[in-house]
Each structure stands twice: as C-alpha cells, then as structure tokens.
Amino acid sequence: MCLCCESFCIWVQSALFLQALGSLVGQIQLYNNRITKGLMDQLLHSIVFQHRIQASRWLKYIGLERIREQGLEQEVYSVLKQKIHSDPLLVIRKSIGITVESLGMNKSMWDTFESQLQDPCEKRRTQAVLALAALGLRHKLILCQLLNMLDTDQSESVRIQIVRLFCSLDLKDSSVLRNLKEKEQGMGSLASKFSPWRFATNPCLANKFTHHYQIGLKLPKGSGP
Incomplete structure (x- = not known):
C-alpha cells in the first residue's frame, strides 16, 4: 500500500472512531472508562487536528464528576498537561486550555507552569511559556x-x-x-x-x-x- 493510501486509511479510521465516540457521548449519553480513554488516545495520537480538537471538547462535555467516577482524573490531567504545550497548533492548545478550565484543573496547571518558568532547563521553560499562552x-x-x-x-x-x-x-x-x-x-x-x-x-x-x-x-x- 502506498503512503498516501495508508495515510488516508488512517484518517478514515480515526474519523469513524471519533464519530462513534461522539455518538455515544453526545446522543446516547453513554459515559464509561473506555470512551474516556478513547478520547484521550485521539487527543494524543490523531494525525488530524480537527479530531484532536473534538476529542478535547468531548472530554469537557463528559465533565470532571464523571471522569472522577471512572477513576481517570489524574490520567486525564496528565494528558491535558502534556498536550497543552506539546501540540504543534495553537488553536488546539487553546481548545485544551478551555477544557482544562471547564474541568477545574487550571489552577493546578498554572501553579505547575508558572513555577516552571524558573527551571534551569531551556526545554522546560519553553514548554511553560507555550502552556501559559494556551491557559492565559x-x-x-x-x-x-x-x-x-x-x-x-x-x-x-x-x-x-x-x-x-x-x-x-x-x-x-x-x-x-x-x-x-x-x-x-x-x-x-x-x-x-x-x-x-x-x-x-x-x-x-x-x-x-x-x-x-x-x-x-x-x-x-x-x-x-
């Protein structure tokens, strides 16, 4: 299979998977551990930037209370904390910042990244600035x-x-x-x-x-x- 065909297949699979997750959450209002983990996986690994944005929005829609009930609060926090500085697109980092605020995780992230501005490591200071640009x-x-x-x-x-x-x-x-x-x-x-x-x-x-x-x-x- 050529590279273009393979990329297209990956895109289709990602789109169908996210559509299925969105239907479960938005229409059927089904919330469980597997769905939340699927959204985190999309946010971390999807090559399609619209899918990463949508995944962050669905996590916001699920809400902190349900995420806590699933025992995934720390895992979701870790994924959002990573992607708020590592995603290459500002529009996605901004979307993640909105999700972080909606889930009530912004104070903890502010504390983390504000203190990281003093880090001796150049990479970590850069990450802190990127995160603060998204968090405000x-x-x-x-x-x-x-x-x-x-x-x-x-x-x-x-x-x-x-x-x-x-x-x-x-x-x-x-x-x-x-x-x-x-x-x-x-x-x-x-x-x-x-x-x-x-x-x-x-x-x-x-x-x-x-x-x-x-x-x-x-x-x-x-x-x-």
Missing part, C-alpha cells in the same frame, strides 16, 4: 516576569515563544505596552525577525499573526514586519 495569564506578576525574561533569558527559543505569547494576547495595559516598545530598541535580531511590539500594539496585525500561528503556518510574504 492569571495575574500581572507573571506578565512582568515574562517581560523580564525577554531581557534575561539566555535561550532565543524561550524568548521567541514569549514574543508569540505577547502577540496572542489582547494587551490593554498602557504601562506594559510602553515597556514592550522600550524593549524593542534593544532586542536586535529577535526584534527584526518578529517585530512583536508592532503586533502587540496593533490589533489588526496581532489577529493576522495569531491566525497564521494557530494553523501552524508562517506569515506570507509582505504581511509581516
């Missing part, structure tokens, strides 16, 4: 910490993810916007790559930037800074 920032202290990391963090990968986080936020605070503009002067190559402060202070540019990174694409020529 719960108070200004973390926003100020991220602003400081743009100056002090030695990893360009971490700083780039912070830039993308700022681009996806609807920034209103005038002192924060002023701080960002001041930082642009000293960011060198990073500023020339992303000009994040143009996006952060211009809603139209910010929406365009966020849309392209949600679907995992680069900005088309002529539309970026």
Whole structure:
C-alpha cells in the first residue's frame, strides 16, 4: 500500500472512531472508562487536528464528576498537561486550555507552569511559556516576569515563544505596552525577525499573526514586519 493510501486509511479510521465516540457521548449519553480513554488516545495520537480538537471538547462535555467516577482524573490531567504545550497548533492548545478550565484543573496547571518558568532547563521553560499562552495569564506578576525574561533569558527559543505569547494576547495595559516598545530598541535580531511590539500594539496585525500561528503556518510574504 502506498503512503498516501495508508495515510488516508488512517484518517478514515480515526474519523469513524471519533464519530462513534461522539455518538455515544453526545446522543446516547453513554459515559464509561473506555470512551474516556478513547478520547484521550485521539487527543494524543490523531494525525488530524480537527479530531484532536473534538476529542478535547468531548472530554469537557463528559465533565470532571464523571471522569472522577471512572477513576481517570489524574490520567486525564496528565494528558491535558502534556498536550497543552506539546501540540504543534495553537488553536488546539487553546481548545485544551478551555477544557482544562471547564474541568477545574487550571489552577493546578498554572501553579505547575508558572513555577516552571524558573527551571534551569531551556526545554522546560519553553514548554511553560507555550502552556501559559494556551491557559492565559492569571495575574500581572507573571506578565512582568515574562517581560523580564525577554531581557534575561539566555535561550532565543524561550524568548521567541514569549514574543508569540505577547502577540496572542489582547494587551490593554498602557504601562506594559510602553515597556514592550522600550524593549524593542534593544532586542536586535529577535526584534527584526518578529517585530512583536508592532503586533502587540496593533490589533489588526496581532489577529493576522495569531491566525497564521494557530494553523501552524508562517506569515506570507509582505504581511509581516
């Protein structure tokens, strides 16, 4: 079997499986251990991004009480915690963030990823920034910490993810916007790559930037800074 045919078969199988799970949950309102595990498996392994989004939404629909009754609260939490930073698409990470909030798991994740910003490991700091971009920032202290990391963090990968986080936020605070503009002067190559402060202070540019990174694409020529 050729690679294209094999990929198509995998897509069909995944679509049919998710459709069956959705029917059981949404129409028959059948909730059990196997269905919840099937949704977690789809979220972790489906190659189709729409299926991963739908799986996260069905987990939200099942709800924390039923998940607890099935003894799967910790397992669901672990899957959501992993995917909220590891999924390559922002739109899916945002969907997972909504599910996390609906299930009442957001405080624990905030505690985890906010403390992880201080981790000596570059990879773990990057994961923390990605997760917080999906969860949102719960108070200004973390926003100020991220602003400081743009100056002090030695990893360009971490700083780039912070830039993308700022681009996806609807920034209103005038002192924060002023701080960002001041930082642009000293960011060198990073500023020339992303000009994040143009996006952060211009809603139209910010929406365009966020849309392209949600679907995992680069900005088309002529539309970026």
